[in-house]
Amino acid sequence: MARRVDRWLTPVALGTMLGLLYVFLFAPVIYLVYTSFARDTTWPFPWNPNVKAYLNLINLRAYQEALWNSLGIGLWTALISMALSAMGSIAVLKYRHRWRGWFSIVLISPMFVAELLIGISTLIFNRKVLGLPGNVGSAVIANAVHGMSFGFLIMLAQLVRYDWRLDDAAMVFGANPWRTFWHVTAPNIWPAMLGAFVITFLLAFNNLEISFYNLGAVPTLPSLAWGSLRYGLEAELFALAALVNGVVFLAFVVIYVLMRLGIVRFGYRGI
Amino acid sequence: MTTSDRKTLLAAKAFNRRTVLKSGAAASAVGFTAKATGPFVRDAHAAELELRVLMWANYNVESTVTAFEQQHGVRFAPTYFDGNSEAFNKMKAGGTQDFDLVQADGHWPRTYHKQGLTQIVDPAKVPNLANAYPACVPPKYTLDQVEGGTDWVAIPNCWGGYGVTINTSMVDAADAESIEVLYNEKYKGHIITSARFEENIAETGILVADRMGTRDAARPDGKPFNPYVLTDEELEECKTWLIKQKGLLLTRYVEYDMVDRLMISGQAWMSPEWGITFRRLLAMHRNGELDWQARHVLKPTEGGLGWIDNWMISSGVEDAEKREICYAWINNFLSDENMLKVLREEGTSSVIDIRKHLTEIEIEDFLLNETEQISGLYMFDQPSSPEKWERVWSEVEAA
Amino acid sequence: MAAPRRLFYRSETRFLLLGLPGVMFVVFFLLFPIVSVIVFSFWRTESYEIYADWNLDNYRTVLFEGTYLTFLWRSIVTAVVVTAACLVYAWPVAYFIAKYGGRYRLLLVLALAAPFFTGAVLRLSALQAIMGPIGVINMALGMFGLPAVEFLMFNKFASGIGIAYLYLPFMVTAIYLSLLNFNFQLLNVAKVNGARPWRAFLTVTWPLNWIGTAIGITLVFIPCLAESLTPTFLGGPSGKLYGSVLGLQFDQTGTWALGSAMGVLLFAVCCVVIAVMWWTIDLRRTGFTGAGR
Structure with a gap:
């Protein structure tokens, strides 16, 4: 009897913890969405629904530009970080090489360095040594250096128990390395790669401290938010954040429906 | 045949279907990337x-x-x-x-x-x-x-000041005239100031120089008093005042929303600010949304900060x-x-x-009939020695 | 003799082909910039101008004038407390997702990352609006005639909550990814052999997932050490952390040389943390399957 209670009590208790975590994580986001509809963003009570901020967004090019810049920086950073970290983690995990330890240390090392320092040092190096003005490219690169170490760790965490004999088996059957990767390794490690992609995208999309110093005159969402603090955050920023969250929410609904209908499984092999 | 061998074979079988699916996905991913990266690629080569x-x-x-x-x-x-x-x-x-x-x-x-x-x-x-x-x-x-x-x-x-906005229902009118109101034990836990180091030290500098009697005396640089050019003794005294003030502060603000929220709710009773919250409080009072009157002391008795x-x-x-x-x-x-x-x-x-x-x-509301007051304010400036000011500020923050 | 040698050669080539791009990337875009920071830390600034006068004053200031060590100590204590809290909370959550999440577990994990689509400035400002003296929490309490909760306002505790808010998802993700490949049947084996659930966890689950956990700890600890934004919003007048003061040197006071020395110190502390974590990892015990077993 005690065991049966135990069997459902554990998941319920743990599930409650997860639920509470979601509440904690999403409360500020919900507050932002709520406030984006308020007439007054500093004192949004009582609630007078209002879509003025959203209508303003259509005309405010600064915000649109900032959104696209942030997306661009996020995507490029994520692509570079994911590719480099996937390659690096495979090299380190699969091959016995005398430099393996050193390579791992170098690939993780950007994590030792505070974001702020990466931003500042890249700025110093670009300006004083290379003589480059601020631009999106150096912001992407500085973010990608940082993102790569996160991607690398995420890949390591998952691939540490990957069975590399699968790859060897494919090679024995005559597949070339590229085909082996595409048809054996990738299908098995893609959740890790997706994880690396998503995390590095998110880190770069909303990065303030690295991008801030390297962008020159290019606005992004976080730099806009930081810049408008002096006179208070504008309702349009809340509205834009709410729209981004709306898209994310829709994406989740779509993924859920696809999974529910069994169209995609995302590597899940159970029933 | 081991499990892994079987997997390999299955993978090989799935080759055709998967390739088709993948290239479709890749194509749409490329499309999305191009859309998202479009603007700044275009910006970089903008002709206009x-x-x-x-x-x-x-x-x-x-x-x-x-x-x-x-x-x-x-x-x-x-x-x-x-x-x-x-x-x-x-x-x-x-x-x-x-x-x-x-x-x-x-x-x-x-x-x-x-x-x-x-x-x-x-x-x-x-x-x-x-x-x-x-x-x-x-x-x-x-x-x-x-x-x-x-x-x-x-x-x-544009021009403005950095006066002190006061909740008149909580702060005595006599206290409000002096910068010292921001360092007054009576109002412990209800004072807020900005998080910027320059204005905090400069404003304290005006008070300190007034109390030390060095404001109107001959200055080391031969120029009239400027709260951004303080002597080592004055800076040392500023540090003492600022450390004492820390115990009285509710918080330091970086964003204006915070000033509005804290002042409207009555949590904070006074704050040095640009006058924006002040005008908002006035408007709310006029509309009957606020039962107390706000006051903005642009130029306290010791002197005030201003900017153009x-x-x-x-x-x-x-x-x-x-x-x-x-x-x-x-x-x-x-x-x-x-x-x-x-x-x-x-x-x-x-x-x-x-x-x-x-x-x-x-x-x-905008004090537009009093523009002559601008001449009497100490203008925002660069600290005479950012190194020394940084040290003072860090020591205050660490205390 | 010739065949294995060629094989060895080929695997070496592949190792370098895969590993070198990332390594070169780091050397060019991190190492060179860091070297310039180290160089700056031995220089001197005066009124926003940097002069190449080699000296040790910045280090003397940072290491021997208690002020900056006070900030560092505050940051270390904050990082330890926040990381411990995250660890305690993240484990059960990650365990739940990995074991009971079923086919939706990826979705459950992605949902933890979703708040990151909103910038930290906006979220922290909202968090402050929720927890602050006139925030949603305290207004709700006020409606029921209850006193406001003081500990949520402008102090180190509030700041700690804010930092945990930002980095907890990292910890959950790292542990989850590790558990994803964990064979839960091992637990049944332990139980069949008479181990109580807690003992089974401590002797099987925890050590076998230590790498993921260690990575999670690092992912939370390091950003905590360098955190600058959160205390600005939530920390109140005495909550400034090392990262905030480091940022001040570059953004406002223009004391780049001193800031660089602070950066080098932070870098050194992070290296020590990483070295400790690295030292605790025993590949063999965590079920490592790569080369070199």
């Missing part, structure tokens, strides 16, 4: 002229910008900053190549020019400046000219066409129409006399 501006966010009036862009066929690209030293650091770190126009206030334009970050400007190319209040332009106000000369380094646009914001042209602007656009922007900014928007939408007083367009209440 771009006006890159390092500015305070509240001066970006959308309708003015749109009209200007259409009229002159340029793209307006703003970057925002908070404090003067932040923008100055950005310009110093190669920013002259990144920006065409930059804003600063008080003594800062001289510093920018001395450091070669901005160029001499010609006020004759800004006809709208003719309507400025006398207190905001030479000969009364000379910080926009090089020290001891008549060449202009900046064009003023300016436009400057970066030294990176070398071709004549770009320079003309810069002047056109500044002149357009100083038009009555735009200044009215800046005042009504962003809550900042203009250096251009636009009283004829305003209501009596607006003139009163």
Whole structure:
């Protein structure tokens, strides 16, 4: 009897913890969405629904530009970080090489360095040594250096128990390395790669401290938010954040429906 | 056959179908990437002229910008900053190549020019400046000219103070007149100040110099008292006051929303600020939403801080066409129409006399009949020794 | 003899082909910039101008004038407390997702990352609006005539909550990814052999997932050490952390040389943390399957 209670009590208790975590994580986001509809963003009570901020967004090019810049920086950073970290983690995990330890240390090392320092040092190096003005490219690169170490760790965490004999088996059957990767390794490690992609995208999309110093005159969402603090955050920023969250929410609904209908499984092999 | 071998074979079988699915997914991913990265790829090679501006966010009036862009066929690209030293650091770190126009206030334009970050400007190319209040332009106000000369380094646009906004129902009228109200044990837990190190030290500096009797005595640099040029003894005394004040503070604010929230709710009773929260509190009181009256002490008995914001042209602007656009922007900014928007939408007083367009209440709220007071305020400046000020501030924060 | 040698050669080539791009990337875009920071830390600034006068004053200031060590100590204490709290909370959550999440577990994990689509400035400002003196929490309490909760306002505790808010998802993700490949049947084996659930967890689950956990700890600890934004919003007048003061040097006071020395110190502390974590990892015990077993 005690065991049966135990069997459902554990998941319920743990599930409650997860639920509470979601509440904690999403409360500020919900507050932002709520406030984006308020007439007054500093004192949004009582609630007078209002879509003025959203209508303003259509005309405010600064915000649109900032959104696209942030997306661009996020995507490029994520692509570079994911590719480099996937390659690096495979090299380190699969091959016995005398430099393996050193390579791992170098690939993780950007994590030792505070974001702020990466931003500042890249700025110093670009300006004083290379003589480059601020631009999106150096912001992407500085973010990608940082993102790569996160991607690398995420890949390591998952691939540490990957069975590399699968790859060897494919090679024995005559597949070339590229085909082996595409048809054996990738299908098995893609959740890790997706994880690396998503995390590095998110880190770069909303990065303030690295991008801030390297962008020159290019606005992004976080730099806009930081810049408008002096006179208070504008309702349009809340509205834009709410729209981004709306898209994310829709994406989740779509993924859920696809999974529910069994169209995609995302590597899940159970029933 | 082991499990892994079987997997390999299955993978090989799935080859065709998977390839088709994958290339489809890849194609759409590429499409999305191209869309998302499009704008800045385009920006980098933009053919049209771009006006890159390092500015305070509240001066970006959308309708003015749109009209200007259409009229002159340029793209307006703003970057925002908070404090003067932040923008100055950005310009110093190669920013002259990144920006065409930059804003600063008080003594800062001289510093920018001395450091070669901005160029001499010609006020004759800004006809709208003719309507400025006398207190905001030479000969009364000379910080926009090089020290001891008549060449202009900046064009003023707006002015304001850094007075103390007071909740009159909580703070005694007699206390409110002095800066010392911000260090008064009586109001423990209800005082807030800004998080910026310069203004905190400078404001304390005014109080300290007054108490030490050094404000009106001969200064080491032979110039009149400037709260941004403090002696070591004064700085040491500032540190003591600021450390004592820490125990009384509710918090330091970085964002204006916080000042509004804390003042409206009655959690905070006083705060040095630009006067924006003050005007909001006044309006709320008029509408019956607030049962107490707010008061803004622009110039306490010891003296107060003030600022005049300016436009400057970066030294990176070398071709004549770009320079003309810069002047056109500044002149357009100083038009009555735009200044009215800046005042009504962003809550900042203009250096251009636009009283004829305003209501009596607006003139009163924005203290527009008292512009002569500007001359009596200590203007925002660069700390005489950022190294020493940094040390004082860090020691205060660590205490 | 010839065949294995060629094979060895080929695997070496592949190792370098895969590993070198990332390594070169780091060397070019991190190492060179860091070297310039180290160089700056031996220079001197005066009124926003940097001069190449080699000296040790910045280090003397940072290491021997208690002020900056006070900030560092505050940051270390904050990082330890926040990381411990995250660890305690993240484990059960990650365990739940990996074991009971079923086919939706990826979705459950992605949902933890979703708040990151909103910038930290906006979220922290909202968090402050929720927890602050007149925030949603305290207004709700006020409606029921209850006193406001003081500990949520402008102090180190509030700041700690804010930092945990930002980095907890990292910890959950790292542990989850590790558990994803964990064979839960091992637990049944332990139980069949008479181990109580807690003992089974401590002797099987925890050590076998230590790498993921260690990575999670690092992912939370390091950003905590360098955190600058959160205390600005939530920390109140005495909550400034090392990262905030480091940022101040570059953004406001223009004391780049001193800031660089602070950066080098932070870098050194992070290296020590990483070295400790690295030292605790015993590949063999965590079920490592790569080369070199």
